[in-house]
Amino acid sequence: xxxxxxxxxxxxxxxxxxxxxxxxxxxxxxxxxxxxxxxxxxxxxxxxxxxxxxxxxxxxxxxxxxxxxxxxxxxxxxxxxxxxxxxxxxxxxxxxxxxxxxxxxxxxxxxxxxxxxxxxxxxxxxxxxxxxxxxxxxxxxxxxxxxxxxxxxxxxxxxxxxxxxxxxxxxxxxxxxxxxxxxxxxxxxxxxxxxxxxxxxxxxxxxxxxxxxxxxxxxxxxxxxxxxxxxxxxxxxxxxxxxxxxxxxxxxxxxxxxxxxxxxxxxxxxxxxxxxxxxxxxxxxxxxxxxxxxxxxxxxxxxxxxxxxxxxxxxxxxxxxxxxxxxxxxxxxxxxxxxxxxxxxxxxxxxxxxxxxxxxxxxxxxxxxxxxxxxxxxxxxxxxxxxxxxxxxxxxxxxxxxxxxxxxxxxxxxxxxxxxxxxxxxxxxxxxxxxxxxxxxxxxxxxxxxxxxxxxxxxxxxxxxx
Numbered sequence: 001x002x003x004x005x006x007x008x009x010x011x012x013x014x015x016x017x018x019x020x021x022x023x024x025x026x027x028x029x030x031x032x033x034x035x036x037x038x039x040x041x042x043x044x045x046x047x048x049x050x051x052x053x054x055x056x057x058x059x060x061x062x063x064x065x066x067x068x069x070x071x072x073x074x075x076x077x078x079x080x081x082x083x084x085x086x087x088x089x090x091x092x093x094x095x096x097x098x099x100x101x102x103x104x105x106x107x108x109x110x111x112x113x114x115x116x117x118x119x120x121x122x123x124x125x126x127x128x129x130x131x132x133x134x135x136x137x138x139x140x141x142x143x144x145x146x147x148x149x150x151x152x153x154x155x156x157x158x159x160x161x162x163x164x165x166x167x168x169x170x171x172x173x174x175x176x177x178x179x180x181x182x183x184x185x186x187x188x189x190x191x192x193x194x195x196x197x198x199x200x201x202x203x204x205x206x207x208x209x210x211x212x213x214x215x216x217x218x219x220x221x222x223x224x225x226x227x228x229x230x231x232x233x234x235x236x237x238x239x240x241x242x243x244x245x246x247x248x249x250x251x252x253x254x255x256x257x258x259x260x261x262x263x264x265x266x267x268x269x270x271x272x273x274x275x276x277x278x279x280x281x282x283x284x285x286x287x288x289x290x291x292x293x294x295x296x297x298x299x300x301x302x303x304x305x306x307x308x309x310x311x312x313x314x315x316x317x318x319x320x321x322x323x324x325x326x327x328x329x330x331x332x333x334x335x336x337x338x339x340x341x342x343x344x345x346x347x348x349x350x351x352x353x354x355x356x357x358x359x360x361x362x363x364x365x366x367x368x369x370x371x372x373x374x375x376x377x378x379x380x381x382x383x384x385x386x387x388x389x390x391x392x393x394x395x396x397x398x399x400x401x402x403x404x405x406x407x408x409x410x411x412x413x414x415x416x417x418x419x420x421x422x423x424x425x426x427x428x429x430x431x432x433x434x435x436x437x438x439x440x441x442x443x444x445x446x447x448x449x450x451x452x453x454x455x456x457x458x459x460x461x462x463x464x465x466x
Contacts, residue, residue, distance in 0.1 A: 006049045009063050013038055019067055025074055037073040041066060086453050086460075088435035090407055090445030092358050093397025097434065099296040099303070100397075101354045101450065106301075106338035113334045120330045132327065133318070136337040143266060143343050144291075145284040146308035150318055151295070151336060152326035156186040158292035158305030159260050163195035163223075165320040166256060166290070166313065170222030172197045175208035177240060178227035182262070182398055188227055197222065207239045210249060217253055224250050226259045226288075228278060243278075247287030256289040256313060263399040264293030264306065266343050267350070272360050275403055280308070289313055295332075297397045300355035301339035302332045358447055359395075363406055369446040370408040373454045377410065383465045385413040393447040409436075409443040422464075429460040 016022055016038050026034055045062055052058060062069070085097060093099045123130030131137075133150045140149040152158050163172065172192060179201065181187045192199045200221075202212040213224060224246055243259060250257035261283055270276040277298065283291050290313050295304030305326075307317060317323065328336070342349040350356045370388045377386050389411050392404040414422040419440040426433040426442070436443045444457065 003049055003053055006059055010042055010045055021067055029078055037070050041070045085432040085434050087448040088433055088444035090393035090447055091396035093297055093395055095397055100300045102335055103352055103354055106335050109338050110331055110334040114330050132333050135333055136340050139340045140308055144280045144308055147311040148314035149308040151328050152305045153328055154303055155292055155294040155305040157326040158307050160191050160195050161322050161326055162258055162290055163197045164322050165317040167222035168196035171200045171220045172223045172225050173200045173202055173213055173216050174225045175203045176201045177205050177208055180227055180229055210241050210245050221255055224257045228261045243283050243286040258290045259283050259288045261291055261293045263297040264299035267346055297399050300353035302335040304328055304332050366446050367408045370410050374410050376458045380465055383416050387411040391445055393445055407445050407447040409445045412442040425464055431456050433457055433460055
């Protein structure tokens, strides 16, 4: 096989640099970066020729598309990969889309703090080194009823840190029905093992009684652990031990009771038509010694794992060496403080925290938003069949797995391309629109489309068909 006939077709570097499209790229970025892309693209082409010498059609296609490939490589290098997207899926806490959105006010406050210097670890009153937890510890204590608090980078880290500080080389008793997996890599037994704690399973998958815990308590028992099964439900012939009962048992034997409550609810959601989800305040009131929960789920804040509870346990956790490796940064600290301030007044929180606002949206307001967007998109009726459909939104993020909320979606059925192609095109516009595809129709659930984003959707679709 004569490979040279292909190699000779590959343009020389100088010739590529004289191409008009490449010249325009050179005006926007450095010559070195363009050269790197040219060399990488031509090297990939030589490798293709060497590996697939008989595939003449593919080789010729790649040679003819060489300039386009170089331009694409440079575009990917020079443009930001992480970007804002429109969430039209109706999943409020969409893990793949960043879970809880932060309010503009909280983001602006954080921006003002992090773009300069701050008192992150400086006590302005005393004029000496302070604690990064001091900015939100008192307000968490006030809202939850806990004596003290801190935060680490996520709730899995919180569980790991608590167990490492309190139960290393000691036994921790957990119900078999609570040995959960959260996400793809957080499993209670695995985290227990990593922390140095020794897992003691009690009860069965569907039933655990108080005496199951008590019978397994020994001098080596360091803690009783309760894990809220926030991302699934076992129904039917079931029984579990309440936090009140477990707290009383812990006090009887002077053993700390730890609860991983997961989603971090600070508001009784049953008041807003949803299924009751245990609140942090209720657990603290019931006597839990240490509790942890996520910041970016139903709390509506940034990714974080908040740890709260009795002061002597929290102080011990703060002093553990692992805490420094897991601590939050100034961005997270600033946003957490802002979010917790909203909870000083429940009405204010429901209005100003985007997640809570979406949960509490009036169905008629959602319908009006769908009608408004549908009317705007009629400009593209030549290319799309446009309608409004009732649909169901969900919480997502491992919270309230059975809960569904009535909503409205704009339905878009493309006339000039397949729905698969339309969905792909919407993922690749300047501000991607992510929705749901069902029966060759693209749906945008208006519950999770934020204020002002209807115009962004219109502009994006306009660019597809202009």
